[in-house]
Amino acid sequence: MEIKKLLEEKSKKAWEIYIPGLSIDCAVFGFQDGALKVLLLKVKGQDLWGLPGGYIKKEEALKEAASRILKDRTGANDIYLQQFRVFGELNRSEGFFTEYEDTLWHKQRFISVGFYALVDYSKVQLKIDDLSNACEWVSIDALPAFMMDHRIIFDRALLTLRKQLNYKPIGYNLLPEVFTMPELQRLYEIILGKKLNRGNFYRKMTGYAILDKLDESRKGGAHKSPNLYRFNLEKYNLALKNGLKEGW
Amino acid sequence: MEIKKLLEEKSKKAWEIYIPGLSIDCAVFGFQDGALKVLLLKVKGQDLWGLPGGYIKKEEALKEAASRILKDRTGANDIYLQQFRVFGELNRSEGFFTEYEDTLWHKQRFISVGFYALVDYSKVQLKIDDLSNACEWVSIDALPAFMMDHRIIFDRALLTLRKQLNYKPIGYNLLPEVFTMPELQRLYEIILGKKLNRGNFYRKMTGYAILDKLDESRKGGAHKSPNLYRFNLEKYNLALKNGLKEGW
Numbered sequence: 001m002e003i004k005k006l007l008e009e010k011s012k013k014a015w016e017i018y019i020p021g022l023s024i025d026c027a028v029f030g031f032q033d034g035a036l037k038v039l040l041l042k043v044k045g046q047d048l049w050g051l052p053g054g055y056i057k058k059e060e061a062l063k064e065a066a067s068r069i070l071k072d073r074t075g076a077n078d079i080y081l082q083q084f085r086v087f088g089e090l091n092r093s094e095g096f097f098t099e100y101e102d103t104l105w106h107k108q109r110f111i112s113v114g115f116y117a118l119v120d121y122s123k124v125q126l127k128i129d130d131l132s133n134a135c136e137w138v139s140i141d142a143l144p145a146f147m148m149d150h151r152i153i154f155d156r157a158l159l160t161l162r163k164q165l166n167y168k169p170i171g172y173n174l175l176p177e178v179f180t181m182p183e184l185q186r187l188y189e190i191i192l193g194k195k196l197n198r199g200n201f202y203r204k205m206t207g208y209a210i211l212d213k214l215d216e217s218r219k220g221g222a223h224k225s226p227n228l229y230r231f232n233l234e235k236y237n238l239a240l241k242n243g244l245k246e247g248w
Numbered sequence: 249m250e251i252k253k254l255l256e257e258k259s260k261k262a263w264e265i266y267i268p269g270l271s272i273d274c275a276v277f278g279f280q281d282g283a284l285k286v287l288l289l290k291v292k293g294q295d296l297w298g299l300p301g302g303y304i305k306k307e308e309a310l311k312e313a314a315s316r317i318l319k320d321r322t323g324a325n326d327i328y329l330q331q332f333r334v335f336g337e338l339n340r341s342e343g344f345f346t347e348y349e350d351t352l353w354h355k356q357r358f359i360s361v362g363f364y365a366l367v368d369y370s371k372v373q374l375k376i377d378d379l380s381n382a383c384e385w386v387s388i389d390a391l392p393a394f395m396m397d398h399r400i401i402f403d404r405a406l407l408t409l410r411k412q413l414n415y416k417p418i419g420y421n422l423l424p425e426v427f428t429m430p431e432l433q434r435l436y437e438i439i440l441g442k443k444l445n446r447g448n449f450y451r452k453m454t455g456y457a458i459l460d461k462l463d464e465s466r467k468g469g470a471h472k473s474p475n476l477y478r479f480n481l482e483k484y485n486l487a488l489k490n491g492l493k494e495g496w
Contacts (some may be wrong), residue, residue, distance in 0.1 A: 019269050019357070019359070020268065020269065021267050021268065021269060021270065022269065022270060022359060056336070056359070058357070059338065060338070061336055061337050061338050062334060062335075062336020062337070062359060063336065065336075083333065083334055085331065086310060086331055086334055086361050087310075088304070088309055088310020088311065088313075088361075089309050089310070090307065090308070090309050109267070109306070111267070111270060111304070111310060113334050113336075163415065163491055166414070166415050166491065167411065167414050167415060243411055243414065
C-alpha cells in the first residue's frame with residue numbers, strides 16, 4: 001500500500017485506540033564490539049532516521065506503553081527502561097505532514113515522553129514495521145540526520161546516561177555476564193566520550209562494591225591473563241535504587 | 249457560586265483552552281526558620297490537600313505552562329523549576345468526580361508531568377483561587393492527608409531533590425544571599441533527613457568551589473563569630489549545568 005493511504009488508515013485507528021496529543025520516544029542503547037549503539041528507524045518515503053516510538057492506549061499505564069512499544073520492536077521483555085524527560089516544545093512535531101488533512105493523527109501537536117533503554121544486544125531481534133523500511137543499530141559516533149526533534153531527544157538521553165554514571169551503576173544490561181575491568185572501563189569511556197585513568201577507575205569501581213571477582217581469569221593472549229568479574233545483582237540493584245555509596 | 253456549578257463552568261472553558269489528558273503538578277519548596285516547606289492547596293468541599301497544578305494551553309510550551317501556573321499561585325517570576333517525572337498510572341486521577349457528568353474535564357484520565365520548584369520564601373505572595381479555600385506553606389515534617397496520588401508525587405519530588413544533592417548544587421533559591429556554613433549544612437540535613445558530620449560537610453562543600461567566603465563574619469552571640477559565604481553564581485550555574493566536580 002502506498003504510504004499516504006497507509007497513514008490515513010493508521011490515523012483512523014489511532015484516534016480510537018490512543019490518548020491524543022501524547023507520544024513516547026525511546027533511545028535504545030546496546031553495546032557491541034566496544035561501541036555504544038542506538039536503535040534507529042528509517043521512515044518510508046523519508047531520508048531521515050528516527051527513534052522508535054509510539055502512543056499510549058486509553059486504558060494503559062505509561063510505563064506499560066513504553067514496554068509494549070519496545071517489545072514490538074525488539075522482541076525483548078527484560079529491558080531496563082527509564083523515562084528521562086518530557087519534550088513539550090511547540091512545533092516539535094507539527095508541520096511535518098503538511099500534505100495531509102488537518103485531522104490526520106500524525107499531524108497533531110504531540111508532547112512526547114522520552115524513555116531510554118539499555119538492552120542486551122545479543123537478545124534482540126529487530127523488526128521493521130509497515131511504516132519503516134529499516135531498523136538498525138547505529139554507532140553513536142556515526143549518527144545520520146534525524147527527523148523532527150529526535151536528535152535533541154537522543155542527545156538528552158545520552159547526557160542522562162552520562163550523568164547517571166556518577167550515582168547509578170551501569171553495565172548489567174549492556175555487558176556479557178562475565179567481563180574484565182578494562183571492558184567495563186571501555187563502556188564508561190564510550191558513554192563519557194573520554195579516556196579514564198586505569199588505576200582511578202579500578203579503585204572507584206571496587207569501592208562501589210557491586211562487583212564479584214571470579215576465581216578464574218581469562219586465558220590466552222600474550223599478556224598476564226586479566227581477572228574476570230560479574231555484577232553482584234543484589235548489591236547492583238540496591239545501588240540502582242539508593243544510589244552508589246558516594247553520597248552525603 | 250456553589251462548587252458544582254463552578255466546576256462545570258470551568259470544565260467547559262478547559263475543553264476549549266487546554267490540551268486534554270495532560271496536566272502539571274508542582275512540588276514547590278521553600279526554606280524558612282530551618283524548616284523545609286512545601287506549598288499546598290486545600291480544595292473547596294474536600295478535607296484533603298493537594299499540590300498546585302494546572303493544564304497546558306493548546307499553543308503553549310510545557311515549561312511555559314509550568315511557569316504560568318506557578319506565577320499565578322506565587323506571584324514569583326524567578327523560580328528554579330525542573331520537570332522530574334511523569335505520572336502515568338491508570339486511575340491516578342480517575343474516579344474522583346463520580347457525582348458529575350462523564351464529560352466533565354476534571355473527570356477524565358490525566359497523565360501528569362511533575363515539576364519541582366525551589367523558591368525564595370520571602371519573595372512569594374500566595375494566592376488562593378476560586379476552587380481552593382487555603383494555600384499554605386507546610387513543613388515537610390507535618391504533612392496532611394493528600395488528594396489523589398499527590399503524596400506519591402511529593403515523595404518523588406523530595407527523593408529527586410535528595411539524589412540531586414550528590415551532583416547538583418542547591419541553596420541559591422532557598423537561602424538568603426549571605427549565609428553561614430552551619431546554615432547551609434542545615435539545609436542539606438533537612439533535605440536528606442539525617443545529621444551530617446560538620447568537618448566532612450565543610451571539606452566536601454569547599455571542595456566543590458562554588459562558594460565565595462566574605463571578608464566579614466557575623467557579629468553577636470556568645471561564640472566565635474561564624475564566617476559568612478555567598479554562592480559564586482558563575483561557578484554555581486556551571487555546576488548546575490555540568491554537575492559538581494566529583495564525577496568520572
